[in-house]
Amino acid sequence: MNKRILVVDDEAHIQHVLSLKLRNAGYEVLTASDGEEGLHVATAASPDLVITDLQMPYMTGTDLCRAFAARQDTKDIPVIILTARGYALSDDDLANGNIKEVVSKPFSPRLLIQMVQSLLDAGEFERAKAA
């Protein structure tokens, strides 16, 4: 069964290009245009991984991570943060939720797919070890 990736970004072009790339790589893709919608989709569809922008209307990427961490059904979802900020996230931001990677824009979709793959593999490995 294909892994399910949720892409949350208010920039339609980024959302579009990431969806295409992920679909071409064999993933099932869900999309959302802001944090609130992202949380709604994540709780309804339980994605295996979330790629989210940082600065979005209604709910920011870090707020979304906090919301994931607060829920039992979403707290373990690995998150990749995409940011157009020129500086690193604070430790306080990184401590929220299950943030695995922070990727600065502009980014290479090719490298992002590799990152997604390795995170999903690591997750499976962890689950197998736990079992």
Next chain:
Amino acid sequence: MKTLLTMALGSFLLATTVAVMATLMVSGWGSLPIDRADWTMLAVGFGASLWAVLLVCCLLTARVCEAVLSFSDRLGDPEPCTIPRAPIWMRPLMRSLAQVQQVVLQRESVWQTRLRDLEIRERIADTERARSESVLGVMREAVIVTNAFDEIVHVNAAAARLLRFDVAEAAREPMRKVISDERLCRYISEMRESPCGPRQLDHVVQNADEDPVSCVAMLSTLPGLNGNVASVVTVLHDMTREREIAQLKSEFVSKASHELRTPLSSVQAYVEMLVDGEADDEDSRQEFYGIIQSETERLSRLVDNMLNISRIEAGIVQVDRDSVDFENLIERAVQTLEPQAREKRIAIHRELAPVDLHAVGDTDMLYQVVVNLVSNAIKYTPEGGRVTISADSDHLERSVHVAVSDTGLGVPPDDLGRVFEKFYRIENYKRVAKGTGLGLSLCQQIIETLHGGEIGLESRLGLGSKFWFTVPMCLQSGRETERRAIAA
């Protein structure tokens, strides 16, 4: 005087005669033994002679004193001092006195020169002191000068403002009595006790019930005559404004970076997709090319706007001032934007007052302002809405007033004060339309900084917005109007 001289001379002659007679009696008549009466006679004769000599000496001394007194009275006269009818025997004395007079006159001349020199120096010092005090008075930096006893020698108004004391009551007072900032007093005392060349250190001034003020304190010493420290000069530079500017710069760079990275991400991602051959068909490729083109144009607009704002803020933009006809300018803007409005079935209305709508300004820049405002109105107005451009002139204010109203989304009250900030975009409207977040900031710079006008906004959430601006009317056209009125 003459009587005295005659008496003296008579006495002298009598005494001499008596003395000669006595001598003759003693010597000439030597056969006779000298008895007691002879010796008495001789003594009287010598006594009279001595008296006469003393009298003559007194008279001569009196004459000399008279000459010296007369000389001393006229010592300061530039003319050589002389005594009329001075006897021959007094001439050497007169020559000596004349020489003394010359020396005194020369010395006096030297002292006069020195005195004038000192007076000039004093005036220069007074002028310099007044100038220094003026300079210190207008300085933004707080300046405190203390002496070797830690007493205030000089403080300026900025120091009094920063450290909250009264300048008039500070002079010659102990530093610690005037300045309540103990840490600063300690720095000054340490500097006086162990001078080690100029020192610079960060210092926070904390006055009661006030926000702390971050400063840089610069301390230096002035040596006295004996080589010890005569005074300590302390300068406090308030860093609040510099830190604010640095903060603003940092925020600008951060926001600019964010806005540039977003379209750049799209371009990089789509180019990589094309390079990797992930666009299967020609339609997809054409779609990617179109997105790359639009995102590149967005980047270009961003860079243009950023540069324009920077140029205006730096004061290096060239403004071609001319008489601008707003009727014509609005018409051109409407023609440009009508296709965009038609796509959303938005009607653009013009409400131009039948008055002179000329103002002084740069036509291209003012055109850009009108296009930006009308374009925003179209972007944030739902399909089927209405955009109205009105123009009128205010003859009291002597300005042209232009307003762009729409029946769009309106601006939330919390955002009303921020829409003209650089890179500020109403978060919830980002999906409604794309923008650089610099358009309104650029309009504000063009209207207020370059044209001396005003720009503003009135809005009701959900009902629409009205952006307006004013530009001072053409002065030349005013004069022409007056001329025409006079000619008529």
